[in-house]
Amino acid sequence: xxxxxxxxxxxxxxxxxxxxxxxxxxxxPANRLLGFSAxxxxxxxxxxxxxxxxxxxxxxxxxxxxxxxxSTSTVIGREEALDMYEDMAxxxxxxxxxxxxYYRGKMFGFVHLYNGQEAVSTGFIRLLTARDSVVSTYRxxxxxxxxxxxxxxxxxxxxxxxxxxxxxxxxxxHMFSREHNLIGGFAFIGEGIPVAxxxxxxxxxxxxxxxEEKCEDVTLSFFGDGTCNxxxxxxxxxxxxxxxxxxxxxxxxxxxxxxxSHLRATSDPEIWKKGPAFGMPGVHVDGMDVLKVRExxxxxxxxxxxxDGPTLVECETYRFRxxxxxxxxxxxxxxxxxxxxxxxxxVALKKYILEHNLxxxxxxxxxxxxxxxxxxxxxxxxxxxxxxxxxxxxxxxFADPKGFGIGPxxxxxxxxxxxxxxxxxx
Amino acid sequence: MERDxxxxxxxxxxxxxxxxxxxxxxxxxxxxxxxxxxxxxxENSFTGMGIGAAMTGLRPVIEGMNMGFLLxxxxxxxxxxxxxxxxxxxxxxxxxxxxxxxxxxRQLGAEHSQRLESYFQSIPGLxxxxxxxxxxxxxxxxxxxxxxxxxxxxxxxxLYNLKEKIPDEEYVLCLEEAEMVRPGDQIxxxxxxxxxxxxxQAAKTLVNKGYxxxxxxxxxxxxxxxxxxxxxxxxxHRVLIVEECMRTGGIGASLRSAIIDNxxxxxxxxxxxxxSQDVPTPYAGTLEEWTVVQPAQIVSAVEQLxxxx
Numbered sequence: 001x002x003x004x005x006x007x008x009x010x011x012x013x014x015x016x017x018x019x020x021x022x023x024x025x026x027x028x029p030a031n032r033l034l035g036f037s038a039x040x041x042x043x044x045x046x047x048x049x050x051x052x053x054x055x056x057x058x059x060x061x062x063x064x065x066x067x068x069x070x071s072t073s074t075v076i077g078r079e080e081a082l083d084m085y086e087d088m089a090x091x092x093x094x095x096x097x098x099x100x101x102y103y104r105g106k107m108f109g110f111v112h113l114y115n116g117q118e119a120v121s122t123g124f125i126r127l128l129t130a131r132d133s134v135v136s137t138y139r140x141x142x143x144x145x146x147x148x149x150x151x152x153x154x155x156x157x158x159x160x161x162x163x164x165x166x167x168x169x170x171x172x173x174h175m176f177s178r179e180h181n182l183i184g185g186f187a188f189i190g191e192g193i194p195v196a197x198x199x200x201x202x203x204x205x206x207x208x209x210x211x212e213e214k215c216e217d218v219t220l221s222f223f224g225d226g227t228c229n230x231x232x233x234x235x236x237x238x239x240x241x242x243x244x245x246x247x248x249x250x251x252x253x254x255x256x257x258x259x260x261s262h263l264r265a266t267s268d269p270e271i272w273k274k275g276p277a278f279g280m281p282g283v284h285v286d287g288m289d290v291l292k293v294r295e296x297x298x299x300x301x302x303x304x305x306x307x308d309g310p311t312l313v314e315c316e317t318y319r320f321r322x323x324x325x326x327x328x329x330x331x332x333x334x335x336x337x338x339x340x341x342x343x344x345x346x347v348a349l350k351k352y353i354l355e356h357n358l359x360x361x362x363x364x365x366x367x368x369x370x371x372x373x374x375x376x377x378x379x380x381x382x383x384x385x386x387x388x389x390x391x392x393x394x395x396x397x398f399a400d401p402k403g404f405g406i407g408p409x410x411x412x413x414x415x416x417x418x419x420x421x422x423x424x425x426x
Numbered sequence: 427m428e429r430d431x432x433x434x435x436x437x438x439x440x441x442x443x444x445x446x447x448x449x450x451x452x453x454x455x456x457x458x459x460x461x462x463x464x465x466x467x468x469e470n471s472f473t474g475m476g477i478g479a480a481m482t483g484l485r486p487v488i489e490g491m492n493m494g495f496l497l498x499x500x501x502x503x504x505x506x507x508x509x510x511x512x513x514x515x516x517x518x519x520x521x522x523x524x525x526x527x528x529x530x531x532r533q534l535g536a537e538h539s540q541r542l543e544s545y546f547q548s549i550p551g552l553x554x555x556x557x558x559x560x561x562x563x564x565x566x567x568x569x570x571x572x573x574x575x576x577x578x579x580x581x582x583x584x585l586y587n588l589k590e591k592i593p594d595e596e597y598v599l600c601l602e603e604a605e606m607v608r609p610g611d612q613i614x615x616x617x618x619x620x621x622x623x624x625x626x627q628a629a630k631t632l633v634n635k636g637y638x639x640x641x642x643x644x645x646x647x648x649x650x651x652x653x654x655x656x657x658x659x660x661x662x663h664r665v666l667i668v669e670e671c672m673r674t675g676g677i678g679a680s681l682r683s684a685i686i687d688n689x690x691x692x693x694x695x696x697x698x699x700x701x702s703q704d705v706p707t708p709y710a711g712t713l714e715e716w717t718v719v720q721p722a723q724i725v726s727a728v729e730q731l732x733x734x735x
Contacts, residue, residue: 169513178517199482205479209458
């Protein structure tokens with residue numbers, strides 16, 4: 001059953017009447033995030049009793065209907081469940097190891113860990129094909145792992161070694177893998193969204209201009225709640241809807257942009273509502289429940305693949321650690337953290353698997369052990385790998401090195417008599 | 427675009443309108459709306475979109491309706507266009523061309539009369555080229571499109587009305603090569619874009635006065651063609667740089683330092699550099715004229731440099 005099946009498509013109608021139709025729910029308490037608000041809302045609706053938001057699916061010319069997606073209604077098979085379990089366990093275990101390695105001085109800089117948000121990465125990315133693309137943020141290690149980049153390559157990148165997925169030239173916030181169509185970790189807020197939109201444009205272009213009819217590639221663009229107040233987000237929602245690009249905008253709303261509460265930063269905190277404003281479905285989903293995420297993701301990805309255009313999905317989630325390992329994390333209240341920790345997505349999935357007899361405790365332990373070994377092995381691999389040699393410094397500045405002042409022999413280009421011959425091998 | 431179906435154009439009014447300066451006139455009719463994509467006014471995002479498309483196999487030509495508007499896309503041009511090839515460890519290439527009408531026009535006011543070369547030149551991974559004639563505009567544009575590097579191609583608003591007979595057969599120029607405009611023995615004048623015409627105007631006067639200047643249009647603003655430039659300096663031993671760029675941190679400043687680093691021993695006089703003034707381009711015609719270098723200044727600079735031995 002489609003996650004959007006409760007949405008009733010109506011003939012296009014004047015915006016004013018549409019607005020009226022939307023208003024009963026659209027104007028509902030906007031600043032309640034699964035019952036938690038980090039600070040007092042500034043607006044008058046603060047008097048509204050806090051309550052959990054329900055899952056909603058909306059499209060521009062549809063009547064809103066609310067739909068409760070209970071995980072009990074979701075049927076998943078054993079194989080699927082174990083794949084998700086393994087992926088989430090890997091994400092969690094890898095990030096915990098990163099923290100250890102950071103404190104041991106094996107990796108440096110800003111390291112943003114994904115703990116707590118695993119359901120989003122797993123729920124979305126494990127549904128993709130190898131050809132589909134993922135565009136991530138600075139919190140990108142786990143997206144890379146879910147997309148299939150080997151833990152060794154990610155860890156070695158974090159250690160700044162030549163065996164890293166970017167030869168040690170990218171680092172924590174700039175993970176790329178052409179082989180896995182991971183089009184990057186983008187460290188500045190919002191800057192990855194246009195790139196993701198471009199990747200989706202390429203898919204459309206391949207299908208319609210280059211006549212590669214089998215090209216059904218989809219791009220997922222991940223970003224956080226803070227990004228949704230950035231112009232690039234809104235500009236790209238417009239372009240993606242305008243050209244019906246095969247993209248899913250996945251908001252990982254973890255309620256905090258470093259120390260800025262989402263509620264203090266955003267006039268209307270319900271991000272999913274911006275989808276319908278641009279003519280695409282907007283969906284809010286519990287980002288701590290991988291089954292719910294997966295169900296929404298399945299429909300959104302299918303919609304993109306069908307050529308029906310983009311979807312905005314707001315996953316409400318939480319990071320269990322500070323913004324980065326350099327963040328003292330003093331602003332988030334202990335009870336808020338405890339609330340979300342009690343909803344740990346990895347624990348919830350484990351419980352679900354056991355309750356539904358999809359696997360036994362000992363089978364899950366085997367997976368846990370396997371993951372421990374994978375992460376240990378990644379650390380050993382990274383640690384024993386070579387540091388980049390000096391000669392690597394000037395490589396890859398230009399794809400066509402003739403554009404660089406240094407020739408292939410390491411000499412300044414003006415000294416090379418062939419300097420003026422040819423440019424891009426035209 | 428006929429040769430390679432992955433080449434597409436992205437920008438404001440590039441399609442149905444044919445480009446603000448009609449550079450892409452007729453292309454949308456010929457190649458369709460998707461290959462000549464009219465975008466919303468969202469420079470940072472459509473530039474980023476071009477970069478994403480380039481990373482996934484297309485070769486977009488991104489137009490800044492006025493090059494100054496690309497300041498709104500500076501993050502994409504700098505962080506993503508310039509750096510991604512490197513940060514991805516060489517995995518992704520970004521074969522885009524970023525182009526548009528730039529430079530100081532006729533009383534267009536400060537924002538539409540930007541000298542952006544200085545802003546872009548220090549972005550690692552970005553190649554900069556300035557065209558100055560119909561012939562080299564075509565040849566450099568083709569080379570830029572075929573290059574695997576991201577290339578910023580500077581066009582000048584005041585040069586669009588130039589007419590020249592160009593060859594019917596296919597030709598492509600070298601992106602990194604300077605153009606010898608007028609060979610001479612006495613002094614090397616290095617210039618590019620519109621200032622080439624101010625220099626040539628001055629050269630006429632200078633020749634009448636008995637001087638023999640060598641004029642080189644450097645074209646490649648990054649990297650510099652120090653081979654051609656060096657050979658000229660070894661012959662003339664004197665250098666005058668004439669540019670429309672800002673004096674502070676401009677192309678001329680970089681060029682001067684590259685020449686000092688590489689050819690100091692060949693110089694018989696200090697290097698002079700005539701740049702435009704470090705002011706927001708004024709609206710008033712007279713003030714605007716004084717902002718950019720005029721032929722008379724070039725004449726007297728050459729006279730001054732050639733007096734000294």
